[in-house]
Amino acid sequence: MSALFQNYARRPVHLIQGKGTIVTDDTGKDYLDFTSGIAVLSLGHAHPAIVQAIQQQSEKLWHTSNLFESPEQEQLAASLVKGTHLARGFFCNSGAEANEAAIKLARKHTGKHVIITFEKSFHGRTFGAMSATGQEKVRQGFGPLLDTFRTIPFNDVDQLEALIDDGVAAIMLEVIQGEGGVNKVSPEFAQAIAAICDSKDILLIIDEVQTGIGRTGTRYAYEQTALKPDILTLAKGLGGGFPIGAMLGTSALHDSFGPGTHGSTFGGNPLAVAVAQTVINNVFTSEFLIAVNEKSTYFMGKLKTALPAYEIVGSGLLLGIVCPDEVAPYIAQAEQAGLLLVAAGPNVIRLLPPLTVTTEEIDQAVNVLSSILI
Incomplete structure (x- = not known):
């Protein structure tokens, strides 16, 4: 009998080693990892620069708490x-924590309580983040949630405009809904949100926990839209596999998060910061991001050629294959064939390879996908 709570529907595979895009289980079987730990392993498994950063920092300092100055956090x-309009940062340990910080900051700065979110969104499983999430399956069984969130259909301008009043503190969204089906914000909806936030003095929170740090081919996915967030949340790819989250904000918000307003014991610890800085040094270069976009174009082209009957959605290396039926059986078949995948909702296969994936590995993945979907 397991000593663990059974809150994860675990697959019967025990992975023990990884390098780049390849992982190996305890039987010696190799797999192509096109989950990246759910968009986490931006530089792949055991990237030499991350290994070196952990080794070097572990010999110096692991933890001091945020009682003391941290030039490394500042950097x-x-x-x-x-190169953005944002000016300040706060560090925590996860995406849910980053979103909790964003919710607190928006309410404290505006003195208002209502936050508009969207159906099929996912913002985390802590209580505030769960209340913001537009998926009933995440909320079931936990009783009354925070009642100041208003959740409406994504990309529906009319319903958004109908909800705007003097009590709205913020609009909170993902520009690409990762968990909810790889759904992109439409240009018209982005324009409408930008206009509303500007004219009504409403804050814009963009959750880039999954889409940030080069995943969609730019530093942040919002850079591909008309949107300019007042608050941006990050995690997943920021640490390349090491737990860290971040909330970024504009300079106008600075005074609303003074001493004692919010905190995190482990947030921004020296190990996490050293790893995240290493990830940023690698990903936030024009050469790296150009390569991500080139691989995205290559991947999209291969998928469209191999699977002409399927709709391919997404940006960068956050792609989805929209299927007419539930994808769980396909994901199980792919795993048996040596390709690890994850769903985005019941009917979309989500493709999240490391940003360092090679075209040869993309070819191998497409071959497996075509063998199970055609």
Whole structure:
């Protein structure tokens, strides 16, 4: 009998080693990992630069708490906001924590309580983040949630405009809904949100826990839209496999998060910061991002050629194959064939290879996908 709570529907595979895009289980079987730990392993498994960063920092300092100054946190925050309209950063341990911080900051800064979110969104499983999430399956069984969230259909301008009043503190969205089906914000909806936030003095929170850090071919996915967030949340790919989350905000919000307003014991610890800085140093270069876009174009082309009957959605290396039926059996078949995949909702196969994936590995994945879907 397991000593664990059974809150995960675990697959019967025990992975023990990984390098780049390849992982190996305890029987010696190799797999192509096109989950990246759910968009986490931006540089793949055991990237030499990350291994070196952990080794070097582990011999110096692991933890001090946020009672003391941290030039390393200052440098990482500066790296994340460089070249953007954002100016400040806060570090935590996960995407859910980053979104909790964003919700608190928006309410404290505006003095208002209502936050508009969208159906099929996913913002985390802590209580505030779960209340913001537009998926009933995440909320079931936990009783009354926070009642100041208003959840409406994604990309519906009319319903959004109908909800706007003087009590709205913020609009909170993913520009590509990862868990909800790889759904992109439409240009018209992005324009409408931008206009509403500007004219009504409403804050815009963009959750880039999954889409940030080069995953969609730019530093942040919002850069491909008309949207300019007041608050941006990050995690997953930021640590390349090491737990870290971040909330970025504009300079106008600075005074609303003064001493004692929010905190995290482990947030921004030296190990996490050293790894995240290494990830940023690698990913936030024009050469790296150009390569991500080139691989995305190649991958999309291969998928469309191999699977002409299927709709291919997404951006960068966050792609989805929309299927007419539930995809769980296909994912199980792919696993048996040596390709690890994850779903995005019941009918979409989500493709999340490391950003360092090779075209040869893409070819191998497409071959497996075509063998099970055709």
